[in-house]
Amino acid sequence: xxxxxxxxxxxxxxxxxxxxxxxxxxxxxxxxxxxxxxxxxxxxxxxxxxxxxxxxxxxxxxxxxxxxxxxxxxxxxxxxxxxxxxxxxxxxxxxxxxxxxxxxxxxxxxxxxxxxxxxxxxxxxxxxxxxxxxxxxxxxxxxxxxxxxxxxxxxxxxxxxxxxxxxxxxxxxxxxxxxxxxxxxxxxxxxxxxxxxxxxxxxxx
Amino acid sequence: xxxxxxxxxxxxxxxxxxxxxxxxxxxxxxxxxxxxxxxxxxxxxxxxxxxxxxxxxxxxxxxxxxxxxxxxxxxxxxxxxxxxxxxxxxxxxxxxxxxxxxxxxxxxxxxxxxxxxxxxxxxxxxxxxxxxxxxxxxxxxxxxxxxxxxxxxxxxxxxxxxxxxxxxxxxxxxxxxxxxxxxxxxxxxxxxxxxxxxxxxxxxx
DNA sequence: TGTACATCAGTGAACGCGCGTTCACTGATGTAC
DNA sequence: TGTACATCAGTGAACGCGCGTTCACTGATGTAC
Numbered sequence: 001x002x003x004x005x006x007x008x009x010x011x012x013x014x015x016x017x018x019x020x021x022x023x024x025x026x027x028x029x030x031x032x033x034x035x036x037x038x039x040x041x042x043x044x045x046x047x048x049x050x051x052x053x054x055x056x057x058x059x060x061x062x063x064x065x066x067x068x069x070x071x072x073x074x075x076x077x078x079x080x081x082x083x084x085x086x087x088x089x090x091x092x093x094x095x096x097x098x099x100x101x102x103x104x105x106x107x108x109x110x111x112x113x114x115x116x117x118x119x120x121x122x123x124x125x126x127x128x129x130x131x132x133x134x135x136x137x138x139x140x141x142x143x144x145x146x147x148x149x150x151x152x153x154x155x156x157x158x159x160x161x162x163x164x165x166x167x168x169x170x171x172x173x174x175x176x177x178x179x180x181x182x183x184x185x186x187x188x189x190x191x192x193x194x195x196x197x198x199x200x201x202x203x204x205x
Numbered sequence: 206x207x208x209x210x211x212x213x214x215x216x217x218x219x220x221x222x223x224x225x226x227x228x229x230x231x232x233x234x235x236x237x238x239x240x241x242x243x244x245x246x247x248x249x250x251x252x253x254x255x256x257x258x259x260x261x262x263x264x265x266x267x268x269x270x271x272x273x274x275x276x277x278x279x280x281x282x283x284x285x286x287x288x289x290x291x292x293x294x295x296x297x298x299x300x301x302x303x304x305x306x307x308x309x310x311x312x313x314x315x316x317x318x319x320x321x322x323x324x325x326x327x328x329x330x331x332x333x334x335x336x337x338x339x340x341x342x343x344x345x346x347x348x349x350x351x352x353x354x355x356x357x358x359x360x361x362x363x364x365x366x367x368x369x370x371x372x373x374x375x376x377x378x379x380x381x382x383x384x385x386x387x388x389x390x391x392x393x394x395x396x397x398x399x400x401x402x403x404x405x406x407x408x409x410x
Numbered sequence: 411t412g413t414a415c416a417t418c419a420g421t422g423a424a425c426g427c428g429c430g431t432t433c434a435c436t437g438a439t440g441t442a443c
Numbered sequence: 444t445g446t447a448c449a450t451c452a453g454t455g456a457a458c459g460c461g462c463g464t465t466c467a468c469t470g471a472t473g474t475a476c
Contacts, residue, residue, distance in 0.1 A: 005439095006439075006440090007438090007439055007440075007450090007451075007452070010438095010439090010452075010453095011451095011452065014452075014453080029325075030321045030322065030325065031321075032237050032322075033322075033325070035428080035429060035430085036429075036430065036431090037428095037429075037430095045453070045454090046453070046454055046455065047429095047430085047431085047454090047455090048432095048433090048452090048453055048454055048455070049452075049453050049454080051430095051431070051432080051453095052451090052452055052453055052454095053452085053453095056430080056431085057429095057430065057431095106321070106324075109317075109320055109321035109324065110321065112314070112317045112318070112320075112321070112379065113317070113318055113321045113322075115314055115317075115318075115379060115382060115383065116235045116236075116311070116314035116315065116317070116318045116382075117235065117237075117238075117318075118383075119311075119314065119382055119383070120234075120235065120238065125383065128383060129383045129384055132383055132384070133384070155395055155399070156391075156392040156395050156396070157392070160387075160388055160389075160392045160396070163376075163377065163380050163387060163388055164373060164376070164377065164388070164392075164393075164396045166376060166380075167372070167373055167374075167375070167376020167377045167379070167380060168369065168372055168373045168376055168400075169372075169376070170372070170375070170376045170379070171368075171369070171371060171372020171373060171374070171375045171376045172368065172369065172372045174317065174320060174372070174375070175368050175371075175372060177320060177321075177324055178320065178323075178324070178330065178333060178334045178337055179334055179337070179338070182365075182368060183365055183368055183369070184365075186361075187361045187362070187365045187369075188369075190360055190361050190404065191361070191365070191369045191400070191404070193403070194360070194399070194400055194402075194403025194404040195373075195396070195399055195400045195403060197399075197403055198398070198399025198400060198402050198403030199395065199396065199399040210472095211472075211473090212417090212418075212419070212471090212472060212473075215419075215420095215471095215472090216418095216419065219419075219420080240461080240462060240463085241462075241463065241464090242461095242462075242463095250420070250421090251420070251421055251422065252421090252422090252462095252463085252464085253419090253420055253421055253422070253465095253466090254419075254420050254421080256420095256463095256464070256465080257418090257419055257420055257421095258419085258420095261463080261464085262462095262463065262464095
């Protein structure tokens with residue numbers, strides 16, 4: 001009994017359906033191999049609906065990324081600052097990263113598959129770079145707050161600390177894509193703690 | 206002037222030409238966007254020559270990777286062990302990684318673009334995994350030797366130390382692809398030193 | 411050293427096909443009176 | 444509340460095109476005698 005919706009409501013609904021379906025199909029097939037036909041069908045529409053809501057396959061993908069990063073930021077902001085010890089926060093982050101990667105191991109390669117593609121178009125590259133900057137800034141704010149609470153400063157800008165941590169996580173996720181037995185959750189936890197702790201400035205120096 | 210070559214010599218020469226040209230075109234265009242026409246033309250042959258020497262575009266790409274990893278291993282084995290201090294070795298590695306990335310910033314995304322593609326074919330995935338394992342083992346041997354000389358042991362297996370370092374480098378290279386101003390050479394050096402030093406076991410414990 | 415046939419690396423053109431994009435159309439919602 | 448026209452979200456079919464792969468062919472190298 002689909003209730004009657006206004007045009008705007010229906011349009012928003014369709015858009016959400018498409019983004020959700022796109023996310024699943026992109027994960028399943030990868031960016032290049034995913035077809036708009038399959039995405040539209042998964043969402044219960046036809047390809048034309050995609051072009052009624054997005055200008056291109058690229059733009060649809062960017063919408064998937066938008067939704068993802070928004071979710072991630074709110075997840076981090078919920079648990080990172082709740083820990084007693086600084087190292088507990090690091091470990092909680094490591095476990096969160098590792099767990100989400102295990103739950104959706106294809107997410108990281110999917111994003112990375114898109115970057116070289118995006119890098120070749122000026123407009124797309126700028127859109128992705130903006131999106132990324134927004135995400136990095138949001139995470140940086142959380143880490144800066146965490147560090148301030150524990151009276152810690154880092155030897156490089158907090159933003160670089162964050163970028164490096166993300167880099168480490170992404171890199172490990174990729175290793176595990178090719179060889180899922182490679183880096184254990186415990187090993188990754190040690191890596192991240194070593195990285196974060198090693199970057200902290202010695203007290204009072 | 207082209208001296209007469211035996212069939213085997215000519216075939217080898219053609220193969221090398223194709224791999225070299227493929228490397229350049231793949232770097233320029235990315236894996237998916239590179240066409241065999243352009244590669245063959247760049248090498249001074251036609252597409253047929255590619256199929257006379259390789260079974261597919263995938264196999265040609267794997268040959269490019271083979272050549273690359275062999276070069277990298279011999280580069281590392283030359284300078285890593287020549288340093289006085291352990292930290293000097295870490296810093297030399299960091300600078301090498303950063304410099305090669307600056308020289309060919311598209312290499313990392315190129316490789317990463319290929320992985321999700323490879324992950325979807327069993328045969329290809331195994332070929333890439335084997336290649337990667339060989340590379341990781343070679344680097345692990347170098348780092349193990351380095352650690353032994355300096356009487357250092359790590360809190361996780363040396364192989365994981367190596368994987369993590371590679372992960373960090375790749376991740377940072379990707380950041381810089383989207384925003385070349387993001388992580389400075391100095392910041393990356395600190396990241397890697399922090400990571401490696403942080404993973405060393407406390408002396409005598 | 412020379413001749414006759416065999417091999418095969420590379421040519422060049424054609425094939426096929428998937429898929430992103432476009433577009434005329436439809437029927438449900440919106441608006442004016 | 445009801446009628447007549449306007450709008451526009453989504454349909455469905457067609458288009459176009461790039462590019463990986465195939466294949467019959469050629470001419471230079473290899474081999475046998």
